[in-house]
Structure formats: structure tokens, C-alpha cells
Amino acid sequence: MRRLLLAGLVALTVLPVAAQTPSSAPKLDLETVMANPDWMGQAVENPYWSVDGRSLYYRLKRDGSPVRDLYRVDPASGTNSKLDAAEIAQAEGPAVYDRAHRHAAYLFHGDVFLVDLSSGRRTQVTRSPSPESSPRFSADGRSLQFREGNSWYVYDLASGVTSPAAVLKLSDDPHDKKPDALGQQQLDLFKSLREDRADKDAVHDNEQALAHADPTRAPQPFYLGDKSQLVDTELSPDGRWMLVVTQPAHHDEGKAPDVIHFVTESGYTENEPSRPYVGRNEPAPQSVLLLDLSAHKSYPLATDNLPGIKDDPLKAIRARTVAELKKAGKEDEAKALKAPDLRPVTLYSTDSGSAGIVWSDDGRNAALVFTAIDSKDRWIASVDFTQHALVPQHRLHNDAWVSWNFNDVGWLKDNRTLWYLSEESGYSQLYVKPLDGVAKALTSGKFEVSQPQLAGDGRWFYLRTNKLAPYSYDVYRVASNGGELSRVTQYGGMEQFVLSPDDRQLAVLHSSAYVLPQLAVQGTESGAARELTSTMKPGFSAHKWIEPKMVQVPSSHGAGVIYAKYYGPADESDVPASRPAVLFVHGAGYLQDVKAAATYYQHEQLFNNLLVQEGYVVLDMDYRASEGYGSAWRTAIYRQMGHPELEDLLDGKAWLVKQHGVDPRRVGIYGGSYGGFMTEMALLRAPGEFAAGAAQRPPSDWATYNDSYTSAILNHPQIDPEAYRVSSPITYAESLRDPLLINHGLIDDNVMASDSVRLYQRFVELHKRNFWISLYPLERHEFEHADAWYDEYRRINELFETWVKP
The missing domain is CATH 3.40.50.1820 (Alpha/Beta hydrolase fold, catalytic domain)
Structure with missing residues (x-):
């Protein structure tokens, strides 16, 4: 419902609307109040910095249409322009950079682009009907990694060759198929069959040897079996490892009701399948495989060492229900409520839909965020790549349920220290923890911390918090090694922010009661904010709306x-005694x-x-x-x-x-x-x-x-x-x-x-x-x-x- 229109191209400060008595303004009517919200304006959406950090892009919904137009604004001058089709073809997407800051990469219209920062030369890496995602540079800066669905690819910057990082097949390895009793009898009886089998083995062994010796060949496939379904894959920045999240194939989520469309373009009633009801069947439990792409081996990562994984947090409730079922003679239903020996888990799902897996920049460490299907626990674990095992790092337990929010996790620039959000104090706060050390709170208090962003140099965290009052949100920052939490913006209605590539500026979306999200820019250390958009419709802004108290x-x-x-x-001195x-x-x-x-x-x-x-x-x-x-x-x-x-x-x-x-x-x-x-x-x-x-x-x-x-x-x-x-x-x-x-x-x-x-x-x-x-x-x-x-x-x-x- 946050819809705004670009009303002008000159930056100006948007001020809150003063409280007014409705009688001082034109009378409202229901037709106006419930009209298409385009009459209010359109919200500024999805701001991001250009590759060189000199411009900002954002989108606005077009009046009378769901189409979002792309705009570019110069933060220094405030010059604002809507891009036409030819200009959009030369535009950029949100960029990622290599560690040496020699190259940048971004996604645009679902394809991957590479930029040489010294020359400005742009190279289109992909042009495919399926969208790519998650571009990032390898730890050594020599290649660009990206994914298409659950398939990862590596683009070599020197040669320009793109190759799959791994080939995953959801079937059994046909070469490893062992003959049953009848098949073994056939081999025992017939020499020709034995010779054919020996020829197949020789070809397979030769292919394996060539693949190990020749890096120009596509990698040999990993056979994951036909009993699994891919949920997510995450490639390490050094290209050595891949974490693969699976769930049982053909998991039955339970019967789902249909949504019935009575008014349709066809004129016929049409049915649309929806989602299952709660409890028809539990969500599919997930498992994690660690693939060694160099040695071409796979290792399951067991979760049985996660603290509390064998507990039953619903023990008392379960016992009471079981007793009632037995009393009612429902023995089979009572048996079905037996607690599992090991609580099933899933990987936390991020906003992008990928699993909660974060690699350190050098690819030598990974953090995985697990949640119990019963919602009572969240675990953060690292991976021991020598022992091929999970190492518990943090457990967050709540007797009711762990929040859907506040599950951000990452790594400091030393590649050995985790940072994460946790509600363990009763409020979401920011913590850091060395892999072999003790956790330390960087923030504390009766307020909530969200949207943490670590600066490129690793010195500061920028975050959103309502420290001043529960209803007032702004950008604050705190040093990554601890210190004072200091306020950066002064809006109270800050909604989203994006750090510039050089860490010197913040692009900020902010709003107020009758002003929907607008874009501003300000320095990360000091200085006043510069307003870059003013997109409210004049007719809407001219009304004397009631400022809520x-x-x-x-x-x-x-x-x-x-x-x-x-x-x-506004004036309650002359109101009825009873209203x-x-x-x-x-x-x-x-x-x-x-x-x-x-x-x-x-x-x-x-x-x-x-x-x-x-x-x-x-x-x-x-x-x-x-x-x-x-x-x-x-x-x-x-x-x-x-x-x-x-x-x-x-x-x-x-x-x-x-x-x-x-x-x-x-x-x-x-x-x-x-x-x-x-x-x-x-x-x-x-x-x-x-x-x-x-x-x-x-x-x-x-x-x-x-x-x-x-x-x-x-x-x-x-x-x-x-x-x-x-x-x-x-x-x-x-x-x-x-x-x-x-x-x-x-x-x-x-x-x-x-x-x-x-x-x-x-x-x-x-x-x-x-x-x-x-x-x-x-x-x-x-x-x-x-x-x-x-x-x-x-x-x-x-x-x-x-x-x-x-």
C-alpha cells in the first residue's frame, strides 16, 4: 500500500504534516478515501548505489500500472531522471566487489555483468532465459561465481571460460549399481556379459582419471540418490567446498484446499490449489551434505550434536494430550504423538529464499543457521572441514517460539569471528563470537536491533534500531570491536538504508505519517541529510490530515x-461530553x-x-x-x-x-x-x-x-x-x-x-x-x-x- 508518484525532480526536504482539525480542511468523502492509491503518489522502492558510487538508482510504480520505472539520481546535485529503454540498457544493478577492488559484478534483467573498475569496461557474462543470482568473486579474485537455480557456475576472468562448479544428479550412480542374485547369475553364466561389463568399467575408470588430471573438463557428477530433493546449494568462495541442503523427495505436505474463482475471463468456474492446513503433515525435515569438490567426496553433516536436539520441549503438553486420547480409547492416535528421538530441523530461510548458510570471505569457514521444526530453538553451527562435522556455536531457545526475524548471521573480516543477532536478552541485539571463544554483546538495552550491515573495511556495524522510543527508528552504528552505539540519522521514520561502496555515505529511505518512503543521502560520520526525492501528489499533500498522537x-x-x-x-476543548x-x-x-x-x-x-x-x-x-x-x-x-x-x-x-x-x-x-x-x-x-x-x-x-x-x-x-x-x-x-x-x-x-x-x-x-x-x-x-x-x-x-x- 505504500505507493507514491514522482512529483518533481528537484530535491527538497519533506516535513511532517501538522495536526489540524478536519473542519479546517475540505470535507473528506468515502469515494476519495478509498480511491486507487495512485492519487496519493508512489513510494520510492529498492534504492541501490551505482558501481562507481556516484549515483543512486531506485524504482517507482507507474501511475495506473503495476510497472516499476527505473530512476537515477545524482546525490551531489540532486539531479533526478527517469530512464528510458535505451538508458535502462546501460544501467547497472546492485554491485559486489572483489577484495582488491579491481572488479565489480552485478545482476541486471537476470543476467550477470562484470566491470573492470580501472577502465570502466563492461562485460556481459551471461545471456540466458533463466535468471542468474548471487554473483560474487572468488576468494583469490580470479573468478566470478554465480548461480542459476541450485546450479553454481564459475567464470574465469583471465580466460573468459564459464564452467559448472559441480554437477548434481538426483539419482544413484549407475556405475555403482550392484547386480541382484539373478544378475550375478547372468554374469557367472555368460562370458560376453562379463567382457561387456569389464569394458564399461575400463571406460569409466579412464574418464575418472582424465577428469582428475585435466581441469579443462567439466567436473564429474555427484550422485545424491533418488530419495532426496534439492532445497539449496551454497558454494564456498575458494571453490573448494559446496554445502547441499536436501529434504526427502515427494514429501507429502497434506491435502490442500482449492481457491474457487467464480468470476473469470473464461466464463467458467476455475479451481486453484492453495496451501495445506496446519498440522496436516509437518514440514519436510532437511539435511546437509558437505561436498569436497577437489577430492570429489561427500560427507553428511549430522545434527545430533546440536545442544538440546534430543530434548522434547513439548513433553508436558504431549503427555497430557496422550493421556486424554488413551482415556478416550484412541490408542493409535496416542501412539502417533510419540516424540522423535532427534528433533527434525530445517535451515533458516532468508528473504531471498536461500538457506541460512554464510561463508567467510576466504571460504575457510561457514556458518549454518538451523531452526527446529517445533520452533523452540535456533542453532548457529560452523563446519569442521577436517572432521567433516558441525561445531555448535550458539543456541537460542524460547519456550514459546523463536522469532521469524532477527536471524541475521555473518563473519567479521578476520574470517574467524561470527556476528549474529539474538533475542537471548529479551530483545534482538548484536553479538560477535570467535569460533573458539566467548560471545560478546555489541549492543544491549530494551530496544530492537535489525538490518545489521558491516562496513567494507570491517570497522563499523550500521543497523536499524528503536533505541530512542519503540515507535522511532533510525540508523545507528557501533564499532565491530565494541563501543558506544551512536545515532547516525535523525528521522524517527527510517525504514531502509544502503551503504555506499566507499562506506562514506548512506542512502536512506524514510517516511512519516502521510509521506510515504522518500530517498535521502547523508554521510556515515557527520553532516546533514540531503533529500533526493519528493514524490507525493500535490492534491494529497494539500489536505490537512490528522497527525496521529x-x-x-x-x-x-x-x-x-x-x-x-x-x-x-486538534482542539478538544469544545467536544461533546460523551462521544x-x-x-x-x-x-x-x-x-x-x-x-x-x-x-x-x-x-x-x-x-x-x-x-x-x-x-x-x-x-x-x-x-x-x-x-x-x-x-x-x-x-x-x-x-x-x-x-x-x-x-x-x-x-x-x-x-x-x-x-x-x-x-x-x-x-x-x-x-x-x-x-x-x-x-x-x-x-x-x-x-x-x-x-x-x-x-x-x-x-x-x-x-x-x-x-x-x-x-x-x-x-x-x-x-x-x-x-x-x-x-x-x-x-x-x-x-x-x-x-x-x-x-x-x-x-x-x-x-x-x-x-x-x-x-x-x-x-x-x-x-x-x-x-x-x-x-x-x-x-x-x-x-x-x-x-x-x-x-x-x-x-x-x-x-x-x-x-x-x-
Whole structure:
């Protein structure tokens, strides 16, 4: 939803919008608020530095189109230009450099390019229909490595020859196939068969000898067997080793429901397969092979020495469920819940989809990040290349679940010291650890650290943190050998940053409440930021939007304070003694909406402005489970989704009543996805507290959601059915007494529309009143069409006007 348009080419400073009373601005209407977001503008996306570090590239969505155009800006002058097709053909992608800084390489339109930095000469290395990825220089700088899928290639800079680093075959070696009893009898009986077999052996042995003696030949294949499926491969920078991640072939993930398309171009109903429900089958366990590409040997890396790998963190829950099954006479189901002798693991999956494997620059060390399928542990291990074994380096355990975030790992420039993020203190912090030494925290405190980037010279870490306040994010830096954590940028709404090739500048994306991501540049040590883009539409910026106030709501359940955004008139001296209010509930559960940066919920923020104009006040809370407040805040919902969050929402309602004269009988609630789930939980678990609620795309039964998200919080339904029962709105359907509107996209492949239909049927059978459902045939989880946005929020507005405002 962060969409912006380039409104000018001259750099200017973007300032926050001042708080204004809606009456001082033109009246809002729902058609405007829910229009295609192009009327607001377009967000600056994916900035990166040119190869020489003198320019920045970024992309902007084109008005009325999903196409992203490429722009280039000169940070020194602020000169900004949109590139045409001919200019794009000469553009560059994000670059990597060799250690001597003689060459650079980058990807562009899926192909690999090489640049000689002294002459500027550009060489196209690949031109293929399949996209390449992960370009990097070898440790000695003599070759360029890159991958196509799970196949790695090496381009020799001197000769210009490209060769595969290894050839992997998911089959058994045909030469090693041993004859069975009948085959052996044939060989014993027939001399000609024996001679043919001897000839094949001679040819094979000759090919092997030639391959070992002649480096100009393609490498001999590694046969991995037909029982494995490739997940990922990672080549060492020195070209000696390859780590191969596999999982069992043909793993059954369980039956998946279909998404049904009713409105189609063909005119016929069409079915689309979706993802399985949680617990239908566990994710496939993964294994790691170490390939010695020089000696052409392979070694499995066993995980049985990872600390805690043989424990059962669900022992007590498992025992209770097994006892209940046995009591009910379900012996077979009870036996199926037996704990494994060795907990299955997967490699942590990065944003790019590759496994959590990081090589040191010299290729002599590797770090692997494993996560337990039960989500209770994360391990970092190095590789002993002499013993061909994993060496545990760090274990992060959480009785609830280890975060999906904060799993960054890397190496200092000495190639012997790990750096990593860990929540072991309760908050994500940055640590360093020599392979044979003790870990040291480089940062500490009750704030979260993310996006660590090590400078090219290895002296500094630059990172994103909310040290100043939970809602305020900026770039900070700390020396890689320890020292003070110092603030670099001064935005509060910093979102992303990229170091320049010479480590002297930062390209920064920042935003504020009604200014979506803009690009700026500033020095890494000192100096003011230079704004490089101003892409908001004049008509949008001219409106006097309500600046949300950051407030702290006291918790009545021992949670300290709950941070929230309050939308109300700037002047509250002349307001009714009793007025209506609305709680907006953000989605995702683990998401932070109370930030100085632009909100993900642009439509909802404008709708909140409209609600204030119509006489309501609005509160948007970062309830427990939200991001930005540490692991205890996140995991408070373990095995009880919807319970601590509801306590926080009710505290928010009480705060509105006490601080802003809100009528406790006239408070509405709405939200989407997890916010829709919480809307249903609020009405069903606290009947009478809210005058009405609107739930968009809500999960009403967690047993039908996906595995990766749900099993972390509620375990698997076979092991912990009670957690699913107490956490699902459908459990409490009998308690409905307040008006509820449900809106759901029919082709939602995240939260299935069947969730809302099943709850609706429960209401029908329970003879409930004042519940409605609106289904949108062309919308997925994220609505895309302005007509659907308008219809959805027209219904929400009418619900509140009918049941909340009177």
C-alpha cells in the first residue's frame, strides 16, 4: 500500500504534516478515501548505489500500472531522471566487489555483468532465459561465481571460460549399481556379459582419471540418490567446498484446499490449489551434505550434536494430550504423538529464499543457521572441514517460539569471528563470537536491533534500531570491536538504508505519517541529510490530515504500557461530553503500526480521518504480539491467541472513556486479517463491550491456517488441541450478541474465505441476529480494486453509523 508518484525532480526536504482539525480542511468523502492509491503518489522502492558510487538508482510504480520505472539520481546535485529503454540498457544493478577492488559484478534483467573498475569496461557474462543470482568473486579474485537455480557456475576472468562448479544428479550412480542374485547369475553364466561389463568399467575408470588430471573438463557428477530433493546449494568462495541442503523427495505436505474463482475471463468456474492446513503433515525435515569438490567426496553433516536436539520441549503438553486420547480409547492416535528421538530441523530461510548458510570471505569457514521444526530453538553451527562435522556455536531457545526475524548471521573480516543477532536478552541485539571463544554483546538495552550491515573495511556495524522510543527508528552504528552505539540519522521514520561502496555515505529511505518512503543521502560520520526525492501528489499533500498522537495506555494486566496512535480533533476543548469511538486493530499479529514512519494501512488511516470528521475518535494499538517491543511482548499470546490482545484492547477502550470522554456504550472495532480475528474475538469473548464490529478477511479457526505461522504460536493441533480451541473465534460463536459484519475476498489464498463462511453457518444454526457477510469475487487477501475497497468501507461506515454513533 505504500505507493507514491514522482512529483518533481528537484530535491527538497519533506516535513511532517501538522495536526489540524478536519473542519479546517475540505470535507473528506468515502469515494476519495478509498480511491486507487495512485492519487496519493508512489513510494520510492529498492534504492541501490551505482558501481562507481556516484549515483543512486531506485524504482517507482507507474501511475495506473503495476510497472516499476527505473530512476537515477545524482546525490551531489540532486539531479533526478527517469530512464528510458535505451538508458535502462546501460544501467547497472546492485554491485559486489572483489577484495582488491579491481572488479565489480552485478545482476541486471537476470543476467550477470562484470566491470573492470580501472577502465570502466563492461562485460556481459551471461545471456540466458533463466535468471542468474548471487554473483560474487572468488576468494583469490580470479573468478566470478554465480548461480542459476541450485546450479553454481564459475567464470574465469583471465580466460573468459564459464564452467559448472559441480554437477548434481538426483539419482544413484549407475556405475555403482550392484547386480541382484539373478544378475550375478547372468554374469557367472555368460562370458560376453562379463567382457561387456569389464569394458564399461575400463571406460569409466579412464574418464575418472582424465577428469582428475585435466581441469579443462567439466567436473564429474555427484550422485545424491533418488530419495532426496534439492532445497539449496551454497558454494564456498575458494571453490573448494559446496554445502547441499536436501529434504526427502515427494514429501507429502497434506491435502490442500482449492481457491474457487467464480468470476473469470473464461466464463467458467476455475479451481486453484492453495496451501495445506496446519498440522496436516509437518514440514519436510532437511539435511546437509558437505561436498569436497577437489577430492570429489561427500560427507553428511549430522545434527545430533546440536545442544538440546534430543530434548522434547513439548513433553508436558504431549503427555497430557496422550493421556486424554488413551482415556478416550484412541490408542493409535496416542501412539502417533510419540516424540522423535532427534528433533527434525530445517535451515533458516532468508528473504531471498536461500538457506541460512554464510561463508567467510576466504571460504575457510561457514556458518549454518538451523531452526527446529517445533520452533523452540535456533542453532548457529560452523563446519569442521577436517572432521567433516558441525561445531555448535550458539543456541537460542524460547519456550514459546523463536522469532521469524532477527536471524541475521555473518563473519567479521578476520574470517574467524561470527556476528549474529539474538533475542537471548529479551530483545534482538548484536553479538560477535570467535569460533573458539566467548560471545560478546555489541549492543544491549530494551530496544530492537535489525538490518545489521558491516562496513567494507570491517570497522563499523550500521543497523536499524528503536533505541530512542519503540515507535522511532533510525540508523545507528557501533564499532565491530565494541563501543558506544551512536545515532547516525535523525528521522524517527527510517525504514531502509544502503551503504555506499566507499562506506562514506548512506542512502536512506524514510517516511512519516502521510509521506510515504522518500530517498535521502547523508554521510556515515557527520553532516546533514540531503533529500533526493519528493514524490507525493500535490492534491494529497494539500489536505490537512490528522497527525496521529503517540500515546501510552496503561495496562491493567501487568504489561506496563501499550503504545497507541490516537486520532482526534486538534482542539478538544469544545467536544461533546460523551462521544463515539472506534478501535482499529492492525493485522499480522506480529506487526508494528505505532511508528513514526508511514503506516502499512494507508486506506485505513484515511478512513480514520473520515471517522474523526464524522464525530468519532479512533485508537490504533500495538497490542501484545506486536513487533518492536521484545520477545516477551511477542510471545505473550503463546497457546492463547486473542486473549492478552483483547485485554489490551479493553484497556484502550477504558483509556478512551477516561481521557477523551468516550461513551463506553458507543465504541466500535474493526480490522483486517489478524485485526479481523481480533474483532471477532472481541465481540465473541467480551459481548456487550463493543457496540459493533467489522472483521475483514478474518481467520476464524486457526486449525485451517498455514503451518509455518500457526504451529509456532499454537504448536500442532494434534499435540495441542486445547490451544486451538481457546484461540479460535468459532469456539465462541454462541456468545454473539453484538452486530458483526464480515468482509472476505473469495479468492483469498492466505486466509481462506471458507473460514468466514463456516463461522457464518455456525451463526445461522445458532439462530443469531445482526450478522452479515460480504464476499468479493475478485479479491485476494490484499484487496486490489478501488471498487471493492469502497464497497467494503461503505458497509463498515454504515455499520458504525447505525450501531455505534447514535
